[in-house]
Amino acid sequence: MNDSSDIRFLLTIRDAGSLVATARKLGISPSTVTQRLQQIERKLDTRLVDRTARRLRFTEEGTQLCQRGAELVQELDTLFEDLRARRAGLVGTVRIRAPLGFGRRYLASVVSGFQQDNPNVDIELTLTDQPLTETAERYDIVVHIGELPASNLIGYAIAPNARLVCASPAFLKRFPNPETPDDLAHLPCIVLRENNEDVSLWxxxxxxxxxxVRVSSKLSCNDGEVIRRWACEGRGVILRSEWDVADDVAKGNLVRLLPAWKAPDADxxxxxSNRAGLPARTRQFMRYLQARFRPQPPWRS
Structure with a gap:
């Protein structure tokens, strides 16, 4: 196999998940997809995909070809894009995956500003309550908040972010102000479900x-904005990122509890997916993103 188009074709099958979906994505007939796949397998004298009427599964050889091939295709694209960038500025698409609340409040404006400054760059921003999934490696940049589980992804620091225990003034009129973390076990709490974490163990x-401390909760949600609103309404205690609650603490809508005790940071x-070989557009967006949160992020300004 000496044609990168064959590798791109296999990657399209992998991402689409079926030959029929591949045909729709490429605008060709399913039989044409099948015929081209068979041609590639004959050239390599290796079966790459096991397919039945109900399911499609890459063989070990097909999986290896996709993994190594994706790296080679990215390096090739990076080479040509960098050459084009020398003449016409940044071009191409940046695919970004990020948390819902942070993406809405802070990242959306960064993306908009970068695209406006670089009109030949397309940006696809995907917001989700679980940015770290097995599909994350299909994105150019994944924004993550908190401790990073074991991963092959390469991390770049964007901004510091503490986690604060908070409740509303109305809540503190009905319940005692906790003096130690153990006291939280006896108070109504609100938890945020995210990243498959043990969210009730603070x-x-x-x-x-x-x-x-294991807190009890009658209210939980996968959207941080919702639990912050519930806390402001006096429904319970929350443990929430500084970026989300700093404004409400400053305005008096929320009161920080247990200031002498520190929860793990969630920077x-x-x-x-790679440190080397990133396209110019991805490198420039990363620098732009970091610059927007320095020297201090907006929640500490």
Whole structure:
């Protein structure tokens, strides 16, 4: 196989998930898809895809070809895009995946500003409550907040972000202000479901002293804006990112609890699948993104 179009064709099958979906995506007939796949397999004298009427599965050889081939195609695209960029500025598409709330409040304006400055760049922004999934590697940049689980992705620091325990003034008129993290176990709490984490186990430390407390919750949601609104309405205690609650704390809508105890930080980072070979447009967007949150992020300004 010496034609990158064959690799791109196989990657399209992988991403589409079926030969019929591949045909729709490419605007050709399913029989044409099947015939081209058979031609590639004959050239390599290797079966790449096991297909039946109900399912499609890449063989070990097909999977390896897609993994290595995707890297080679990206390097080739990067080479040509960098050459074009020397003449016409940044071109191509940047695919970004990010958390819902942070994406709406802060990232959307960054994306808009970058695209306006670079009109030949297309940006596809996808917001989700689970930015880190197995499909994350199909994006150029994944924005993540918090501790990074084991991953092959490469991280770039964007902004510091603490996590604060908060409740509304109205809530604190009905319930005692907690003095230690253990007191939270006896208070109504609201939890945010995200990233498949154990969301009701809250951890703190003060100096060398560490505490873990299992909170009880009658309200939970996968959208941080919703739990922040519930907290402002006096429905319970939340453990939430500084970027989300700093304004409400400053305005008095929320009160920070347990200021002497620190929850684990949840810094904002950007992830890419490779450190080397990134297209010029991706590198420039990363620099633009980092610059927008320096020297201090807006929630600390």
């Amino acid at each position: 951890q703190f430390h003060k100096g060398r002293t560490a505490r873990s 904002v980072i950007a992830l890419t």
